[in-house]
Amino acid sequence: MDQGFSFFNINGYNNLETPCCWPNINKMDKIQIVDNILWQKGKHGIKIGIDFRRPNIYREAMRFLMGQFLFNRVFTAEQPNNGRSRSTTGNGLAEMTMGWVGQTRAGNPAGEKLVIPYGGACIAVEGQY
Numbered sequence: 001m002d003q004g005f006s007f008f009n010i011n012g013y014n015n016l017e018t019p020c021c022w023p024n025i026n027k028m029d030k031i032q033i034v035d036n037i038l039w040q041k042g043k044h045g046i047k048i049g050i051d052f053r054r055p056n057i058y059r060e061a062m063r064f065l066m067g068q069f070l071f072n073r074v075f076t077a078e079q080p081n082n083g084r085s086r087s088t089t090g091n092g093l094a095e096m097t098m099g100w101v102g103q104t105r106a107g108n109p110a111g112e113k114l115v116i117p118y119g120g121a122c123i124a125v126e127g128q129y
Contacts, residue, residue: 007068010092025060025111044127052119060111071095072102 009015036049073090074080075098095102 027058029056047124054117057114063107068105070103075100
């Protein structure tokens with residue numbers, strides 16, 4: 001799949017895979033139309049201009065789309081029901097090799113799509129009177 005791999009968090013070891021929200025999809029398409037006209041007659045001139053922009057921004061963060069697995073030493077601790085024992089004994093890697101997952105989490109992608117058209121126009125009259 002193109003959304004990455006599952007996130008493995010093994011207590012006491014470095015994490016495998018990337019943080020929660022990777023890969024991020026960031027796309028931006030922009031339409032821009034700009035035109036200016038200058039009309040000069042003697043000492044007088046008229047400037048007319050328009051500017052139109054339409055950015056189209058799409059962002060999406062995966063947020064554990066492929067799942068997160070936490071191996072937190074619960075099953076290999078000397079006293080599994082004692083929090084102090086879990087933090088000092090046990091082995092998260094041993095739990096991973098046995099397939100004993102302490103906690104799992106899955107999320108949905110979060111994203112946004114912004115289309116923001118805006119524009120402007122101007123008319124300027126210049127000259128000496």
